[in-house]
Amino acid sequence: MVRKPAKxxxxxxxxxxxxxxxxxxxxxxxxxxxxxxxxxxxxxxxRDIAQAAGxxxxxxxxxxxxxxxxxxxxxxxxxxxxxxxxxxLLAAARRVRDLQDRLEAIVRAYVLxxxxxxxxxxxxxTRFTRLRAIMSAEGNEVVRKIIAQTFDDTSHAFIDAIHExxxxxxRTDLVWRGHFLLGALYYTLVTPERxxxxxxxxxxxxxxxxxxEELVRATVAALQAAPLDQGAPAPRKMAGxxxxRALx
Amino acid sequence: MVRKPAKxxxxxxxxxxxxxxxxxxxxxxxxxxxxxxxxxxxxxxxRDIAQAAGxxxxxxxxxxxxxxxxxxxxxxxxxxxxxxxxxxLLAAARRVRDLQDRLEAIVRAYVLxxxxxxxxxxxxxTRFTRLRAIMSAEGNEVVRKIIAQTFDDTSHAFIDAIHExxxxxxRTDLVWRGHFLLGALYYTLVTPERxxxxxxxxxxxxxxxxxxEELVRATVAALQAAPLDQGAPAPRKMAGxxxxRALx
DNA sequence: TGAATATTTGGACGATAGTACAAATATGGT
DNA sequence: ACCATATTTGTACTATCGTCCAAATATTCA
Numbered sequence: 001m002v003r004k005p006a007k008x009x010x011x012x013x014x015x016x017x018x019x020x021x022x023x024x025x026x027x028x029x030x031x032x033x034x035x036x037x038x039x040x041x042x043x044x045x046x047r048d049i050a051q052a053a054g055x056x057x058x059x060x061x062x063x064x065x066x067x068x069x070x071x072x073x074x075x076x077x078x079x080x081x082x083x084x085x086x087x088x089l090l091a092a093a094r095r096v097r098d099l100q101d102r103l104e105a106i107v108r109a110y111v112l113x114x115x116x117x118x119x120x121x122x123x124x125x126t127r128f129t130r131l132r133a134i135m136s137a138e139g140n141e142v143v144r145k146i147i148a149q150t151f152d153d154t155s156h157a158f159i160d161a162i163h164e165x166x167x168x169x170x171r172t173d174l175v176w177r178g179h180f181l182l183g184a185l186y187y188t189l190v191t192p193e194r195x196x197x198x199x200x201x202x203x204x205x206x207x208x209x210x211x212x213e214e215l216v217r218a219t220v221a222a223l224q225a226a227p228l229d230q231g232a233p234a235p236r237k238m239a240g241x242x243x244x245r246a247l248x
Numbered sequence: 249m250v251r252k253p254a255k256x257x258x259x260x261x262x263x264x265x266x267x268x269x270x271x272x273x274x275x276x277x278x279x280x281x282x283x284x285x286x287x288x289x290x291x292x293x294x295r296d297i298a299q300a301a302g303x304x305x306x307x308x309x310x311x312x313x314x315x316x317x318x319x320x321x322x323x324x325x326x327x328x329x330x331x332x333x334x335x336x337l338l339a340a341a342r343r344v345r346d347l348q349d350r351l352e353a354i355v356r357a358y359v360l361x362x363x364x365x366x367x368x369x370x371x372x373x374t375r376f377t378r379l380r381a382i383m384s385a386e387g388n389e390v391v392r393k394i395i396a397q398t399f400d401d402t403s404h405a406f407i408d409a410i411h412e413x414x415x416x417x418x419r420t421d422l423v424w425r426g427h428f429l430l431g432a433l434y435y436t437l438v439t440p441e442r443x444x445x446x447x448x449x450x451x452x453x454x455x456x457x458x459x460x461e462e463l464v465r466a467t468v469a470a471l472q473a474a475p476l477d478q479g480a481p482a483p484r485k486m487a488g489x490x491x492x493r494a495l496x
Numbered sequence: 497t498g499a500a501t502a503t504t505t506g507g508a509c510g511a512t513a514g515t516a517c518a519a520a521t522a523t524g525g526t
Numbered sequence: 527a528c529c530a531t532a533t534t535t536g537t538a539c540t541a542t543c544g545t546c547c548a549a550a551t552a553t554t555c556a
Contacts, residue, residue: 024533024534025533038387039386039387040288040290040385040386040387042288042290042291042386043290043386045512045513045514046513046514046515047512047513047514055534056534056535056536057514057515057535057536058515058516058517058534058535058536058537059533059534059535061514061515061516062532062533062534063533065515066514066515067514067515133385134385134386136385136435136438136439137288137381137382137384137385137386137434137438138287138288138290138291138382138385138386139286139287139288139438173462176459176462176463176466177462177466179432179435179436179442180428180431180432180435180436180462180463180466181432182435183428183431183432183433183434183435183436184427184428184429184431184432184435185431186385186431186435187384187427187428187430187431187432187434187435188427188428188431190384190385190387191384194427210476211424213476214421214424214425214428214476215424215428217473217474217475217476218424218425218428218470218473219470220473221469221470221472221473222466222467222469222470224469225465225466225468225469226465227465228458228461228462228465272503272504273503293542293543293544294543294544294545295542295543295544303504304504304505304506305505305506305544305545306504306505306506306507306545306546306547307503307504307505308544309544309545309546310502310503310504311503313545314544314545315544315545
């Protein structure tokens, strides 16, 4: 890691009785989640995590075998609950009668679980979503597999639900717009203070509730836009759009 | 770096006469740009760059002093031309009579320079934009300063132009939607193959022209959406939205 | 050509990375 | 209390990191 000049108040080599962790495994997971989601996977060392958790570097190896294993466990922790919550909200949204309201409910069902932390572990919350954002940019190998087998199903379900509300728009366009939604969501969580700066203080980038509403409003409008002409799109390919890249 | 199992055809220690670089400095810059934009700043070592450029690790130090200096020089290379092109296109867009067309032209003026590579260096192209995307996620220290003093002006100019076309929408909402545009743009460049996969082959995520059109269409619609009620937004703050985070 | 300068080379430095492992300690059931 | 097991600790190993530097080589220009 590069940052964090200030050493925590713990003097090296001195035991701190009051800080004894009842479950070190959980403490390591929490510390890793926080550090990874802040600085990225590559920039954080196992020793950084151990120190932040008040543990010994060897403990990390003992509980999770490797650094990748630790990342894997974090994903395992959150993916299930988050997607389950999404499914619940999606099912409820599907029952909304008014088509306009239903579409908005669907989008909200997708966005909300990424922000709220549920029972502080269940949904995942902003920390985990921020982690996913960083991992998608860094293109981590381990994450790619988890995503493909965990999130693609959920994404399909949402696209399908949206397609039902907007049957006149080709699926392809809806896929693109869902893709844009995810990008906007990630970027909002990764750089919350930029909005504050650009709007000269009139908006607060750290106001999650407001961010959700803005995102939902914008996404619904984007989804409803007229589809592109099926005619003749530009043929040019992107230069070096490296094939093995990550996702979600 | 973690990937790239296959060693390039160059045998170690054997001179390759035909591959002699006339300008090693440029070769290093190109290699660094490609590697950084693919694997991120932290995951790529100076030695990786030197090898990819057919240079000696010491040469990198000689030309750019530090790894950060190399990154800085890459930004210097691209920021000027890209923002100049944006200004040109924005000026032209402002002259469009029809309000709807003008708005679309403005958005296109923002998006286009991020995709096209101009004279293969001038505009920057997808490689540089992909690099910016990754750097914003990794939260690099060096980049933060460059962004604040280089891109914020441009962003303001675009927000202002959009505001002129949509005077009934508060600036705050337009800032949010511009923010979402940038996130969508970044995410599209970072994970181009995901769209292909989710749309079951009917769309090609590496088709830059199509991506641009989809992005413009969606963004214009989002910008035109009715603003949020000024009423009572949710008060909750995002957990751990770490203050020192990057941007653009 | 020869001297001055610019660049490249190869090796080295200390720091830190991920991981492994034996010894020390804590824990829980009988 | 005792033993078996689970966990924590401290340390060490190897690999690689960014950076430095003196010598070797290329280049430029009077």
